[in-house]
Amino acid sequence: MFAVLQFPGSNDDRDTVFALKSVLGAEARLVWHKEPELPAGTRAVLLPGGFSYGDYLRCGAMARFSPVMGAVRRFAEAGGLVLGICNGFQVLCEAGLLPGVLVRNRDLHFVCEFVHVRVERADTAFTSRARPGEVLRLPVKHGEGCFYAAPDELARLSARGQIWLRYVTADGRLDDAANPNGSLDHVAGVANERGNVFGLMPHPEHAVEGAIGGRDGRKLLGSLLDAVAAGAAGAR
Amino acid sequence: MSARREPRVDRVLAREHGLSHEEWERILAILGRTPSFPELGIFSVMWSEHCSYKSSKRHLRELPTRAAHVLQGPGENAGVVAIGDGLAVVFKIESHNHPSFIEPKQGAATGVGGILRDVFTMGARPIASMDSLRFGPLEDPRQRWLVRGVVEGIGGYGNAVGVATVGGETAFHECYRGNILVNAFNLGLVEVERIYTAQAGGVGNPVLYVGSKTGRDGIHGASLLASAEFDEKSEEKRPTVQVGDPFTEKCLIEACLEVMRGDAVVGIQDMGAAGLTSSSFEMASRAGTGIEMDLDRVPQRETGMTAYELLLSESQERMLLVVKAGREDEVRRVFERWDLDAAVVGRVTPDGRMRVRWHGETVVDIPVAPVADSAPVYDRPMREPADQRERQKLDLAALAPEEDLAGALAALLDSPNLASKRWLFRQYDQLVQGNTILRCGGDAALVRVKREDGSPTRKALALAVDCNARWCWLDPYGGTLAAVAEAARNVACTGARPLALTNCLNFGNPEKPEIMWQFAEATRGLGEAARALGTPVVSGNVSFYNETAGRPIFPTPTVAMVGLLEPWERFAVSHFPEAGLSVVLLGETREELGGSEWLAVRRGLEAGMPPSVDLDHEARLQRLLHAAVAQGALRTAHDVSDGGLAVALAECCFAGPEEQPVGVRVELAETLRAEALLFGESTGRVVTATAEPERLLALAREHGVPARAIGETGGARLVIAPAGGRAWIDAPLASLHEIWARALPRRLEVA
Numbered sequence: 001m002f003a004v005l006q007f008p009g010s011n012d013d014r015d016t017v018f019a020l021k022s023v024l025g026a027e028a029r030l031v032w033h034k035e036p037e038l039p040a041g042t043r044a045v046l047l048p049g050g051f052s053y054g055d056y057l058r059c060g061a062m063a064r065f066s067p068v069m070g071a072v073r074r075f076a077e078a079g080g081l082v083l084g085i086c087n088g089f090q091v092l093c094e095a096g097l098l099p100g101v102l103v104r105n106r107d108l109h110f111v112c113e114f115v116h117v118r119v120e121r122a123d124t125a126f127t128s129r130a131r132p133g134e135v136l137r138l139p140v141k142h143g144e145g146c147f148y149a150a151p152d153e154l155a156r157l158s159a160r161g162q163i164w165l166r167y168v169t170a171d172g173r174l175d176d177a178a179n180p181n182g183s184l185d186h187v188a189g190v191a192n193e194r195g196n197v198f199g200l201m202p203h204p205e206h207a208v209e210g211a212i213g214g215r216d217g218r219k220l221l222g223s224l225l226d227a228v229a230a231g232a233a234g235a236r
Numbered sequence: 237m238s239a240r241r242e243p244r245v246d247r248v249l250a251r252e253h254g255l256s257h258e259e260w261e262r263i264l265a266i267l268g269r270t271p272s273f274p275e276l277g278i279f280s281v282m283w284s285e286h287c288s289y290k291s292s293k294r295h296l297r298e299l300p301t302r303a304a305h306v307l308q309g310p311g312e313n314a315g316v317v318a319i320g321d322g323l324a325v326v327f328k329i330e331s332h333n334h335p336s337f338i339e340p341k342q343g344a345a346t347g348v349g350g351i352l353r354d355v356f357t358m359g360a361r362p363i364a365s366m367d368s369l370r371f372g373p374l375e376d377p378r379q380r381w382l383v384r385g386v387v388e389g390i391g392g393y394g395n396a397v398g399v400a401t402v403g404g405e406t407a408f409h410e411c412y413r414g415n416i417l418v419n420a421f422n423l424g425l426v427e428v429e430r431i432y433t434a435q436a437g438g439v440g441n442p443v444l445y446v447g448s449k450t451g452r453d454g455i456h457g458a459s460l461l462a463s464a465e466f467d468e469k470s471e472e473k474r475p476t477v478q479v480g481d482p483f484t485e486k487c488l489i490e491a492c493l494e495v496m497r498g499d500a501v502v503g504i505q506d507m508g509a510a511g512l513t514s515s516s517f518e519m520a521s522r523a524g525t526g527i528e529m530d531l532d533r534v535p536q537r538e539t540g541m542t543a544y545e546l547l548l549s550e551s552q553e554r555m556l557l558v559v560k561a562g563r564e565d566e567v568r569r570v571f572e573r574w575d576l577d578a579a580v581v582g583r584v585t586p587d588g589r590m591r592v593r594w595h596g597e598t599v600v601d602i603p604v605a606p607v608a609d610s611a612p613v614y615d616r617p618m619r620e621p622a623d624q625r626e627r628q629k630l631d632l633a634a635l636a637p638e639e640d641l642a643g644a645l646a647a648l649l650d651s652p653n654l655a656s657k658r659w660l661f662r663q664y665d666q667l668v669q670g671n672t673i674l675r676c677g678g679d680a681a682l683v684r685v686k687r688e689d690g691s692p693t694r695k696a697l698a699l700a701v702d703c704n705a706r707w708c709w710l711d712p713y714g715g716t717l718a719a720v721a722e723a724a725r726n727v728a729c730t731g732a733r734p735l736a737l738t739n740c741l742n743f744g745n746p747e748k749p750e751i752m753w754q755f756a757e758a759t760r761g762l763g764e765a766a767r768a769l770g771t772p773v774v775s776g777n778v779s780f781y782n783e784t785a786g787r788p789i790f791p792t793p794t795v796a797m798v799g800l801l802e803p804w805e806r807f808a809v810s811h812f813p814e815a816g817l818s819v820v821l822l823g824e825t826r827e828e829l830g831g832s833e834w835l836a837v838r839r840g841l842e843a844g845m846p847p848s849v850d851l852d853h854e855a856r857l858q859r860l861l862h863a864a865v866a867q868g869a870l871r872t873a874h875d876v877s878d879g880g881l882a883v884a885l886a887e888c889c890f891a892g893p894e895e896q897p898v899g900v901r902v903e904l905a906e907t908l909r910a911e912a913l914l915f916g917e918s919t920g921r922v923v924t925a926t927a928e929p930e931r932l933l934a935l936a937r938e939h940g941v942p943a944r945a946i947g948e949t950g951g952a953r954l955v956i957a958p959a960g961g962r963a964w965i966d967a968p969l970a971s972l973h974e975i976w977a978r979a980l981p982r983r984l985e986v987a
Contacts, residue, residue, distance in 0.1 A: 008483070008486070008487050008574060008575065009396070009483050009486055009487070011396075011397075011398030011486070011665075011668050012398075012668060012670075014669070014690065015668070015669060015670040017690065018670060018686070018690050019670070021690070022690060022691070022692065049668075050398060051395070051396040051398075051482070051483065051486070053483065054396060054481070054482065054483025054484075054486075055396070055483075056483065109662075109663050110391050110392075110395060110663045110664075110665075111662055111663070112661075112662055112663070112664060112665050112666050112667065113662055139667050141395070141665045141666075141667060141668070143395075203667070205670065206667045206668075206670055209670075211673055211805065211807075212670065212671065212672065212673055212684060213667065213670075213672075
């Protein structure tokens with residue numbers, strides 16, 4: 001069962017459940033942020049996009065104090081699979097479950113566009129349905145999606161293979177013009193060291209239905225489904 | 237205590253509150269005494285132009301508002317239209333012009349917030365927004381500041397509240413320099429049996445206040461700002477602009493929809509213009525009841541607020557609910573779960589009076605009906621502007637021919653009115669809720685319908701908003717016909733059938749006979765077109781006093797059309813998806829250059845009669861598009877409008893930013909002058925692309941629509957030539973696209 005967290009101000013919570021349940025046929029349900037525990041039988045946790053608590057302080061800075069986040073931390077520490085999308089990514093960074101931080105976009109504007117990302121590693125629980133180096137077309141929609149980490153940390157993330165998605169051109173080249181928010185090292189998605197917690201700015205849940213946003217999001221959410229079915233956790 | 241702080245109520249104070257001599261006399265007659273200060277405040281807002289429609293009512297009565305599929309016409313918070321299978325859509329467009337001019341970000345944001353509340357107050361989940369914007373020339377730094385602020389406000393609110401902004405239109409003209417237009421549209425989805433209305437029914441039922449606490453913000457904001465002209469002192473009114481909180485609104489939407497799924501709620505109304513006052517009066521008036529209210533129980537953000545302030549505050553994100561007696565706690569628990577205030581502030585009474593207590597004292601005691609329903613109705617004098625006929629004169633023969641047709645196309649693509657609006661709409665979340673099939677940038681948006689429980693349907697809604705204000709200035713009647721026709725045509729271009737419309741009538745000062753004439757002419761056109769196309773007017777808003785220092789805006793009757801496409805899997809797009817398709821032009825090009833963008837950009841003239849509108853042809857064209865899309869006989873359908881055929885073809889070539897543009901080569905056989913063929917804006921035309929031209933041409937014949945194959949897609953150039961002659965325009969798409977795409981950023985990104 002996939003637990004999709006619902007914070008006040010979550011917007012893509014219902015869309016994420018829809019993608020998992022109605023499109024991909026998985027079992028998924030919303031879990032209210034005030035719950036102190038995850039439901040029994042939770043096999044993966046998804047933190048959806050949106051503006052938790054209005055993001056008036058700093059994106060994700062309030063949501064990490066929600067009661068359910070204690071349970072998410074324990075779940076992750078036990079090796080459970082946790083995926084943060086957009087605001088969910090921001091919450092995981094604020095909670096210290098993922099490295100780095102997401103700051104205001106380079107041009108200071110909110111950006112809603114379809115972008116291309118390159119799958120840097122396909123040997124993980126979140127990317128196994130893609131080929132290494134495969135380019136996916138996914139939408140982004142955020143005002144604070146510029147990934148930042150100190151230079152030495154960024155170098156470490158890269159060396160350890162924790163950067164799983166990078167913004168690229170349609171033909172897979174790194175290019176500043178293809179980077180929608182100015183993320184350092186073109187980072188679109190990053191994992192923790194153990195590889196069981198993954199966050200990304202693009203929205204796979206809005207790219208599962210062909211005419212509505214394409215199907216490339218299935219490569220990521222579908223991978224997670226496979227991993228849960230196989231009982232696996234983290235990068236192999 | 238109150239008495240000492242309150243000013244003396246008399247004729248002079250009434251005047252300052254915007255009440256005329258006659259209105260003051262009427263108040264004295266209704267009450268049989270001098271009103272208290274809070275009572276005067278109530279009359280002034282309830283009888284303001286914004287709340288009472290006193291100048292427009294007479295004309296609006298002539299509009300067609302009924303049809304079998306219309307479940308709720310004008311009069312409620314928004315219109316409701318059935319879309320089959322027990323589902324209905326709730327929609328409305330509303331202006332927030334003056335607040336946005338004074339404080340663009342908050343003004344636009346609260347415009348979005350207000351229209352969302354109008355929709356979910358009826359039990360519907362808001363699923364799609366659009367906006368219609370007008371600014372002055374971008375060379376003016378203030379206009380750039382306004383554009384940036386408005387876009388940030390619309391995006392900031394809509395994105396955070398989780399409702400996709402899927403479409404809209406933006407235009408620029410000198411006449412909006414001192415009075416921009418910000419019209420916000422929202423559409424929601426509801427199950428027919430779950431539609432709520434704003435009625436304070438059931439004597440003894442408690443009245444609940446929910447949402448944000450009340451502060452001193454926005455007193456007389458919407459109601460009075462919108463009911464007077466601007467002058468050089470308008471800046472001082474900044475404190476009357478409300479401040480939006482989309483997070484609270486998001487929680488309010490979820491909490492309200494949750495309580496409305498049960499059966500405890502009798503009636504619900506948002507607190508918009510004139511806040512607590514108008515919401516309570518409207519609810520009581522619709523139910524024929526009264527309300528007694530205790531202001532001390534109203535959740536307050538600051539201390540020491542007076543009764544007057546509490547009644548007139550326009551603090552945002554607040555709702556008034558009447559719930560069944562004994563069910564208060566159950567309702568309150570839902571709001572508490574979302575960390576929202578909910579307080580019982582009064583009860584429904586049988587005597588038709590509004591009684592308000594404050595600090596144990598009755599400060600308001602007035603009959604509901606005369607305030608809510610018996611607002612004055614004016615039959616304002618009308619007069620055709622003295623120079624109206626002069627404006628319409630245009631001697632085409634005397635116009636110097638266009639020497640550089642390719643240069644003219646480049647200039648038009650660079651015109652902010654025609655240029656890509658991507659700089660604006662990329663700042664809007666166009667995808668949230670996961671239903672967006674076609675988004676900003678095309679003729680119409682297309683949004684799939686998913687039920688509240690998440691189950692998808694095969695229905696999609698097509699949405700478009702349009703108005704060519706220059707045409708309306710040249711001919712308010714014909715221009716408005718054209719606005720309705722274009723909005724319907726845009727919806728039809730997706731393959732959808734237009735269902736109904738909502739409108740935002742933006743005009744100058746109605747006390748001027750020339751403005752009133754424009755208004756009457758426009759509503760006449762609106763009614764006629766809506767009737768002919770079978771798309772009734774189900775909701776709307778009138779915005780008068782759009783003038784600064786005596787200079788009115790162009791009449792701008794914005795029309796937002798809603799259509800239904802089922803099954804949605806077959807739809808047409810507004811660009812060329814691939815090479816090798818035949819291009820077929822539907823409709824006829826006439827020698828019509830009056831009011832065109834070409835004339836304005838290349839000849840510096842805004843004159844002539846705008847193109848004629850043939851509503852019978854429009855209806856046939858819409859049926860043809862619907863049939864052709866349903867049968868899979870066309871891939872692309874793009875309305876020919878501002879900038880004419882050349883600009884429409886260029887737009888078809890420029891696909892989405894991430895897709896490769898597809899070129900086109902066309903030959904035009906007509907013998908009109910080249911400017912009219914290329915840049916004339918004759919109505920009723922659509923550029924289509926199809927793999928089966930013979931089938932499409934046969935269908936067009938069947939539907940009685942003129943059609944001819946004019947070329948083929950492919951290559952990387954836009955080529956337009958006279959039949960058998962040397963090309964008029966032969967340009968690489970890359971350079972045309974660069975001009976079109978950069979026109980707004982290069983003007984807006986100046987420091």
